[in-house]
Amino acid sequence: MGNVFPFRDINVHASAAHYAFTSPSSPSSQTLVVERPSGDLRLNDGPLLGTKRVSSIAGILGIIGLGLDKYIITITKAQPVGRLKGHMVYKIIATEFLPLRDRTLHDPDEDNYLGLLKTFLKNGPMYFSYSFDITNSFQRQAHADTSLPMWKRADDRFFWNKFIQTDLIKFATGQVHGTGLRYGSRHGGVDPFILPVMFGMLRITSTQIKSSPLNFILITRRSRYRAGTRYFTRGIDEHGNVANFNETEQIIIINDGGGGLGGFAGGGGMQNGKLGSNNDQDLQVMSYVQTRGSVPVYWAEVSTLRYVPTLQIRGVEAAVDAAKRHFDEQIRLYGDNYLVNLVNSKGREERVKNAYEQMIKILVSSPVEARETDYVTDEKIRVLEGSRTTSEYDRLHYVYFDFHNETKGLQWHRAQILLDRLRESLMQGQYFRGVDLPGDKEGQLEIRNQQTAVVRTNCMDCLDRTNVVQSMIARWTMTRQLLDVGVLQPGQSQDDELEFRDLFRNVWADNADVVSNSYSGTGALKTDFTRTGDRTKAGIFQDLKNSITRYAMNNFADGPRQDGFDLFLGAYAPSTTSVGNSSLFKDHRPVLIQSIPYILGASFFLVFVASLAAPRPGSTSWPLRLFGLLWMAIGGWCFHFIYNHGMLYVNWPKLNTPRWATEGYQETLGNIRKDKLLGPYVNRHERGLSSTKLGHMEEGKTRIQ
Numbered sequence: 001m002g003n004v005f006p007f008r009d010i011n012v013h014a015s016a017a018h019y020a021f022t023s024p025s026s027p028s029s030q031t032l033v034v035e036r037p038s039g040d041l042r043l044n045d046g047p048l049l050g051t052k053r054v055s056s057i058a059g060i061l062g063i064i065g066l067g068l069d070k071y072i073i074t075i076t077k078a079q080p081v082g083r084l085k086g087h088m089v090y091k092i093i094a095t096e097f098l099p100l101r102d103r104t105l106h107d108p109d110e111d112n113y114l115g116l117l118k119t120f121l122k123n124g125p126m127y128f129s130y131s132f133d134i135t136n137s138f139q140r141q142a143h144a145d146t147s148l149p150m151w152k153r154a155d156d157r158f159f160w161n162k163f164i165q166t167d168l169i170k171f172a173t174g175q176v177h178g179t180g181l182r183y184g185s186r187h188g189g190v191d192p193f194i195l196p197v198m199f200g201m202l203r204i205t206s207t208q209i210k211s212s213p214l215n216f217i218l219i220t221r222r223s224r225y226r227a228g229t230r231y232f233t234r235g236i237d238e239h240g241n242v243a244n245f246n247e248t249e250q251i252i253i254i255n256d257g258g259g260g261l262g263g264f265a266g267g268g269g270m271q272n273g274k275l276g277s278n279n280d281q282d283l284q285v286m287s288y289v290q291t292r293g294s295v296p297v298y299w300a301e302v303s304t305l306r307y308v309p310t311l312q313i314r315g316v317e318a319a320v321d322a323a324k325r326h327f328d329e330q331i332r333l334y335g336d337n338y339l340v341n342l343v344n345s346k347g348r349e350e351r352v353k354n355a356y357e358q359m360i361k362i363l364v365s366s367p368v369e370a371r372e373t374d375y376v377t378d379e380k381i382r383v384l385e386g387s388r389t390t391s392e393y394d395r396l397h398y399v400y401f402d403f404h405n406e407t408k409g410l411q412w413h414r415a416q417i418l419l420d421r422l423r424e425s426l427m428q429g430q431y432f433r434g435v436d437l438p439g440d441k442e443g444q445l446e447i448r449n450q451q452t453a454v455v456r457t458n459c460m461d462c463l464d465r466t467n468v469v470q471s472m473i474a475r476w477t478m479t480r481q482l483l484d485v486g487v488l489q490p491g492q493s494q495d496d497e498l499e500f501r502d503l504f505r506n507v508w509a510d511n512a513d514v515v516s517n518s519y520s521g522t523g524a525l526k527t528d529f530t531r532t533g534d535r536t537k538a539g540i541f542q543d544l545k546n547s548i549t550r551y552a553m554n555n556f557a558d559g560p561r562q563d564g565f566d567l568f569l570g571a572y573a574p575s576t577t578s579v580g581n582s583s584l585f586k587d588h589r590p591v592l593i594q595s596i597p598y599i600l601g602a603s604f605f606l607v608f609v610a611s612l613a614a615p616r617p618g619s620t621s622w623p624l625r626l627f628g629l630l631w632m633a634i635g636g637w638c639f640h641f642i643y644n645h646g647m648l649y650v651n652w653p654k655l656n657t658p659r660w661a662t663e664g665y666q667e668t669l670g671n672i673r674k675d676k677l678l679g680p681y682v683n684r685h686e687r688g689l690s691s692t693k694l695g696h697m698e699e700g701k702t703r704i705q
Helices: 108-123 138-142 163-173 188-193 316-334 347-363 403-407 412-429 464-484 498-520 527-532 537-556 558-569 591-612 622-644 659-673 695-704
Strands: 010-014 018-022 031-035 041-044 052-057 059-065 070-084 087-099 126-128 198-209 212-222 246-254 284-292 299-302 310-313 336-341 367-372 381-386 396-401 432-436 445-449 453-458
Touching: 031 188, 041 163, 041 188, 052 070, 059 163, 070 108, 070 126, 070 198, 070 212, 087 108, 087 198, 108 558, 138 284, 138 432, 138 445, 163 188, 163 558, 198 498, 212 498, 246 464, 284 316, 284 464, 299 659, 310 347, 316 336, 316 347, 316 453, 336 347, 336 412, 347 381, 347 396, 381 412, 396 412, 403 412, 403 464, 412 453, 412 464, 453 464, 464 498, 464 527, 498 527, 498 537, 527 537, 537 558, 591 622
Parallel strands: 284 453, 336 396, 336 453
Antiparallel strands: 010 018, 010 052, 018 031, 031 041, 059 070, 070 087, 087 126, 126 198, 198 212, 212 246, 246 284, 284 432, 299 310, 367 381, 381 396, 432 445
16 A cells, blocks of 8 residues: 655755656655656656755645646745644645746736735645644544545545646546646555645644643634635535635544644543543544535625625525535535524625525425514524425524624623524534544544534624634533533533633634635634623724725725635636737726726825915915815815726726626726716727626626526
8 A cells, every 4th residue: 555644755856857856754755757848747766867956845735737837836834833633733834836837938917827826825824734634524534544545535625725736636546637648547656745735724722621631623624615705705606615614623632642742741541531540541532513604595795895785696596406515515514504694684684694594495394483582683593494304404404693683782692592592402413522542553533422413604704703603602512522521520611711711712713813814804803702702892993993904805905815716726727828918917997997096196195285385475375275176176076986986996806707796897887988078088998898808707607597
């Protein structure tokens, strides 16, 4: 059997004809050779002659083809973050692009592609381990075939660099290469070069509760499907993938003697699952998984520069097949799904709530409803589920909680109402618990208990309200776990340990910030409650700053961020036939439209200058005042124009522009063309709006329908 784990160290050798990758710690292993400039792969027994060692790397992130060239992306710097059962986990800090060609042509699009990828990799929190599969929960790992290479065991949803590992995977499995070359039989020697990487948050902390040492771990894995930014990826796609889907696993490891960074040499014996015996020190793992994801219907929020974007929801019936695909996977992976919906019961969010509930009524058999009211709202809790179990979809249990109404006025303790409603379901759904098998070289756990249900939480963004509820459920579950293994006694809670209470709150607040940053561009809101247990005025002020930053990011910076996601994950394939002729990243708006923000800026400056300038002695001041008023009027008109034609000034994605964005842009531009004053100054045709440029919009429209 070949090496099932990736190489821990790789040397890169380069020549004009190829790159060669070897592992100095495994001298008997084969050398991976990437031919230049074709990108064809082969394995060589022993080192190659005529190559020069150029660097040592932590791993190969992948190989990606752009317009002019292919690039090998290597991990040049990785930071240890801690140990999981003795296995070191790393965070990617720096990467490098190795071109297959020595570029003689200069192509602006190629430079833009590289810039998007480098920015994405710089800001994206990515983690990996050479000997532990962090893409899978402990429960899934307990059922995995450990004889397979680690990349084959990785969860496809969270294997974030799988697209850019395609060339290596095809070579390993003997598939046809993109150049048409058939690799033939399987090449197991390439398996150790394929390193699965996870995108999300991972925190490993050694601590103790009631003098019992333990490791507290929190892992959030973001799905690579329908990944992107806040206003450009909402709802569900036709394959059943929802936006901002994350799996969060909270883990407690007792008696982990792995040592080293993140390890903890546990003390105190353990016997029959209880601490306190000196006869045994079995390592125990307890984990609990929650998920979050966008409401599974076709919906979008269209940015128009207004603070509240325009909400669009298509007919629920159109999304039934997609929702079935989504919940088929969720039920298969997690069992019963408790669908906690936290959107507002009134206002614009009510339409999303109603669409979700209509979808559940379609899916479950003979739906029955139960509603609880109180003095705050007429719909405190609403439960919707099937009255009988004749279908797999009857394992869906919808629970609505009017979060904002119930907790307004800083009454955050009222979120406990939801936990009280879920308590029985949480007890029935259980959690995973495993014990190390003595002498098992593979590190497999003996399963003592399994989680059979999951809580899937959402709000509009699946960020702020979702974070509060998930941390609340996680705290309750952890208390239950520690009671079950005897670390806590009845009536005790982990919150009794003030040091651990603060640790728990801060780790969950950090998790909220990481998830929020990757989706919205800012840290999460309401983290003051997560960190301190109270809603504070300082936290409200911080939320205001984050909200303003989100507005700016979502309107003016998220387009390139979305392009980075699409390029890295393979949602967009750069053209190799229009090198040097493409105008993909050029601004195709009429010059007048482009110039208005600059005129607005100039008007602010000139009004400021006029307000400071003093007239000469003996001269009148009215010309200066008239000058200032003139530019104030021009500035006011420019601001009014931009505000009322916001779709022309949103920084849209250039690679996969949403269909509704293109339609709104064209409609807004068409209205300007009809204007008697501005119409004559706006060109009737722009190359950027040609039918060729919009071809992928029609394809996207077909996919959605």
